[in-house]
Amino acid sequence: MDTKPIVQVKNIGMSFDATRALDDVSFDFFPGEIMALVGANGAGKSTLIKIICGYHSGYEGRILIDGKEALITCPKDAYDAGIQTVHQIINQGVIQSMTVAENLALEEMLSPDQPIFYDYKGIRKRAREIASMMDLDYLDLDAPVFTISQSDRQMISIARALASDPKLLILDEPTSSISEKEAERLFVTLKKLRDRGVSIVYVSHRLHEITRLADRVGVLRDGKKSGVLESPFSAQHIVHAMVGDIDHEPVRKEDVHANKEVVKLELKGIVVQEGDRPLNLKVYEGEVLGITGLIGAGKSELAQVIFGINKPVSGEMFLHGKLYDPVDIKDAINHGIFMVPEDRNNNAVFPQFNIRQNIVAPFLDSFSNSLSLLNVGKERKEARRMIDSMTIKCESEEAAIDSLSGGNQQKVVVARWLMTEPKLVILDEPFQGVDVKSRSEISKYLRAHIGKSSAILIATDIDEVVDVADRVVVFNSGMIAGEQQAGEIEKDTLVHWTAQVPEEILN
Amino acid sequence: MANVKIRDFSIKWGFLIVMGVLFVAFSVLQPAFYSAGNLFNILLSVCIFGTMALGETFVLIIDGMDLSIGSIAAITVMMSAYSMVVLQLSGVVAIIIVLLIGAVIGLFISFLIVKVKIPDLLATLGMMFLVQGLQLIPSGGLSIGTGAILGNGKEAMGTFDPGFKYLGQGRVFKVIPIPVLIMIVIALIVYIILSRTKYGRIFYAIGGNPEAARLVGVNVNKYKVIAYVSSSIIASLAGILLAARVGRGDVGSQGTLLMDAIAAALIGYAVLGVRKPNPFGTILGAIFIGMLMNGLTMLSMQYFWQDFIKGSVLVAALAFTFGLSKKR
Numbered sequence: 072m073d074t075k076p077i078v079q080v081k082n083i084g085m086s087f088d089a090t091r092a093l094d095d096v097s098f099d100f101f102p103g104e105i106m107a108l109v110g111a112n113g114a115g116k117s118t119l120i121k122i123i124c125g126y127h128s129g130y131e132g133r134i135l136i137d138g139k140e141a142l143i144t145c146p147k148d149a150y151d152a153g154i155q156t157v158h159q160i161i162n163q164g165v166i167q168s169m170t171v172a173e174n175l176a177l178e179e180m181l182s183p184d185q186p187i188f189y190d191y192k193g194i195r196k197r198a199r200e201i202a203s204m205m206d207l208d209y210l211d212l213d214a215p216v217f218t219i220s221q222s223d224r225q226m227i228s229i230a231r232a233l234a235s236d237p238k239l240l241i242l243d244e245p246t247s248s249i250s251e252k253e254a255e256r257l258f259v260t261l262k263k264l265r266d267r268g269v270s271i272v273y274v275s276h277r278l279h280e281i282t283r284l285a286d287r288v289g290v291l292r293d294g295k296k297s298g299v300l301e302s303p304f305s306a307q308h309i310v311h312a313m314v315g316d317i318d319h320e321p322v323r324k325e326d327v328h329a330n331k332e333v334v335k336l337e338l339k340g341i342v343v344q345e346g347d348r349p350l351n352l353k354v355y356e357g358e359v360l361g362i363t364g365l366i367g368a369g370k371s372e373l374a375q376v377i378f379g380i381n382k383p384v385s386g387e388m389f390l391h392g393k394l395y396d397p398v399d400i401k402d403a404i405n406h407g408i409f410m411v412p413e414d415r416n417n418n419a420v421f422p423q424f425n426i427r428q429n430i431v432a433p434f435l436d437s438f439s440n441s442l443s444l445l446n447v448g449k450e451r452k453e454a455r456r457m458i459d460s461m462t463i464k465c466e467s468e469e470a471a472i473d474s475l476s477g478g479n480q481q482k483v484v485v486a487r488w489l490m491t492e493p494k495l496v497i498l499d500e501p502f503q504g505v506d507v508k509s510r511s512e513i514s515k516y517l518r519a520h521i522g523k524s525s526a527i528l529i530a531t532d533i534d535e536v537v538d539v540a541d542r543v544v545v546f547n548s549g550m551i552a553g554e555q556q557a558g559e560i561e562k563d564t565l566v567h568w569t570a571q572v573p574e575e576i577l578n
Numbered sequence: 579m580a581n582v583k584i585r586d587f588s589i590k591w592g593f594l595i596v597m598g599v600l601f602v603a604f605s606v607l608q609p610a611f612y613s614a615g616n617l618f619n620i621l622l623s624v625c626i627f628g629t630m631a632l633g634e635t636f637v638l639i640i641d642g643m644d645l646s647i648g649s650i651a652a653i654t655v656m657m658s659a660y661s662m663v664v665l666q667l668s669g670v671v672a673i674i675i676v677l678l679i680g681a682v683i684g685l686f687i688s689f690l691i692v693k694v695k696i697p698d699l700l701a702t703l704g705m706m707f708l709v710q711g712l713q714l715i716p717s718g719g720l721s722i723g724t725g726a727i728l729g730n731g732k733e734a735m736g737t738f739d740p741g742f743k744y745l746g747q748g749r750v751f752k753v754i755p756i757p758v759l760i761m762i763v764i765a766l767i768v769y770i771i772l773s774r775t776k777y778g779r780i781f782y783a784i785g786g787n788p789e790a791a792r793l794v795g796v797n798v799n800k801y802k803v804i805a806y807v808s809s810s811i812i813a814s815l816a817g818i819l820l821a822a823r824v825g826r827g828d829v830g831s832q833g834t835l836l837m838d839a840i841a842a843a844l845i846g847y848a849v850l851g852v853r854k855p856n857p858f859g860t861i862l863g864a865i866f867i868g869m870l871m872n873g874l875t876m877l878s879m880q881y882f883w884q885d886f887i888k889g890s891v892l893v894a895a896l897a898f899t900f901g902l903s904k905k906r
Binding site for chain 1: 770774775776777779780782783785786787789790791792793794795796797854
């Protein structure tokens with residue numbers, strides 16, 4: 072790579088309300104290379120991509136094109152600067168009811184230079200050129216797009232993006248909804264484009280694709296640039312940069328609380344999704360069990376089975392030795408099994424409720440009398456108690472939830488489920504969008520109050536899990552790849568298990 | 579900072595101040611406006627759509643919309659008349675029949691929304707149309723009154739039960755109209771349910787974030803059904819008041835009830851700056867509309883201005899609610 076970078080992002084930062092999504096991130100993109108961009112959920116990948124393609128305007132930092140500063144504040148700016156993006160959801164990139172030709176030549180079709188009377192012949196001619204450039208001559212130009220395959224639709228989006236001869240082509244999770252065979256075809260195309268001198272940014276969490284395809288890998292973590300890996304690199308290197316070690320003080324003390332005499336929850340031969348191998352897992356009383364693994368490894372899916380959201384395909388669960396088969400979420404809650412779901416904003420926060428109302432939401436029965444009238448005084452008292460013990464920074468329990476920082480909002484959501492003593496609480500990615508201080512406070516609180524309860528803490532970031540857990544289990548491809556006790560944790564081994572290909576685990 | 583304070587103050591008190599100023603202005607310009615008789619007239623004029631608006635409030639809270647309530651009130655009027663005048667049933671039986679009809683329609687609407695998964699607005703739009711047509715069928719498209727000749731050539735011999743008519747025309751102590759009293763009682767019940775009980779809290783939770791509500795163990799579909807059935811039954815109650823007032827089954831009785839009810843509930847968002855559906859706001863919204871119409875009519879506004887003015891008030895209230903919001 073002796074050439075100059077074609078697109079550079081410099082010191083990019085972005086905040087949403089109190090959450091710092093990106094902080095001082097710089098990358099260079101060179102012509103004729105495929106640069107992968109990786110990071111756990113919430114690491115800032117999509118924010119960065121959206122900034123580059125003009126969806127966000129209030130960012131800090133600069134974007135340089137051919138060494139010259141470009142002001143990109145709307146999608147058209149990015150487009151004019153030669154940046155083209157193919158978004159993750161294939162069907163947002165095509166117009167279903169139009170023909171292949173119209174989709175390929177969409178830009179011409181919608182351009183103000185078009186004659187008033189619709190010139191389908193001209194559109195078709197232009198579409199033919201675009202199609203042959205991408206070896207898509209086999210497509211029926213007159214077929215409506217809803218009749219063709221997902222991968223062909225994606226090819227149309229890519230072809231259209233390339234028709235304007237872009238400097239930078241961004242592909243956001245392009246393989247997430249196409250088959251493996253279709254993905255192979257995509258890779259061949261991408262390599263061809265690279266050899267033609269296009270600079271490609273490839274966002275994905277499928278490490279094995281990246282190791283085959285990418286020339287370099289840019290890694291984001293907690294909104295910061297965690298590094299750039301130059302070829303040759305392995306899946307393990309990438310995982311390490313994504314979720315491996317960062318120096319800071321662990322929360323967990325050496326005394327391990329788990330009472331191995333008492334099994335709290337036992338999974339026997341649980342199959343979460345058709346085709347998975349059966350899982351066996353025990354959670355002990357007083358234990359914080361950490362589960363880590365990449366996105367799609369089956370962590371959250373297992374949590375959803377335990378919390379009664381989905382039924383397992385087969386297998387049985389036992390709570391304190393008794394068969395536990397929740398019919399729905401309410402049933403799980405009645406059994407004392409709680410869950411702090413991932414993605415606080417979409418799944419946990421009631422935006423129009425104040426802090427008190429957010430905290431007591433699942434347990435209104437215990438705050439109301441036989442006439443269902445709520446006892447607000449009791450609500451306040453309990454909310455106040457949780458605010459104090461979890462050190463939630465707020466004016467009062469009556470303050471609006473959106474007046475809090477991300478970390479404090481997360482504390483409210485955690486407080487909701489730790490207010491009454493759970494038998495088992497699952498925390499699914501509880502540290503997403505949470506500042507380091509709040510994270511450590513939540514972890515400490517969990518450790519200090521675990522008592523006779525148990526907790527399952529799920530996080531892609533290995534450090535987040537190792538910090539708190541008495542025991543760490545690594546998920547990979549729906550299987551348990553390995554397990555280590557606190558005190559004997561070797562992060563390299565955890566990283567290795569995380570990055571393995573499924574065949575290795577089976578052996 | 580001063581600007582923020584003025585804005586916050588006007589968001590909270592603006593609506594009530596405007597309402598108070600109008601009240602004083604009407605009283606000064608037309609002393610007859612400020613008499614007990616006229617004030618009860620105002621309440622009487624709003625009690626039917628005001629009651630319907632209270633039902634609509636349930637649906638608005640869960641982020642839905644019920645366009646069928648006008649038709650439900652209409653079918654209630656027709657079926658009350660049909661039960662008493664044609665089938666010669668008693669008033670009590672008629673009331674039971676029409677409330678059941680309301681409940682069944684509500685159940686069917688929730689079935690379309692929850693099971694068939696038609697978007698709320700479209701499902702209730704379709705049902706509005708369907709029920710509006712359905713109400714015409716039993717009487718063959720004709721209004722029903724004592725002595726009316728039915729489609730089969732027979733004369734309807736029954737009469738409206740006097741007890742039934744009392745619901746629409748009677749007055750307690752010869753002053754307070756019964757329908758106004760009924761609206762106030764329903765308003766109090768709805769207020770207690772929505773503001774003081776766990777059920778109200780759950781409705782608001784669903785409206786704020788349905789996924790979060792599901793994940794704290796709420797059966798979201800069950801509460802959607804409850805909301806739509808409540809809305810339909812309350813619309814039937816309003817229909818009973820209407821039938822009792824006019825004393826006959828008039829095919830064109832629904833008039834602008836639907837629009838008035840929705841307007842009242844939406845204007846209610848602006849009351850005290852709560853920016854969400856609430857029963858107190860709904861009732862004040864209804865009274866505001868009634869007061870404005872009454873006052874302007876007394877100042878000799880011509881009737882064809884009515885809808886234009888109601889619409890303007892609604893748009894202004896919405897602009898006030900959403901435009902002056904704290905963020906963005």
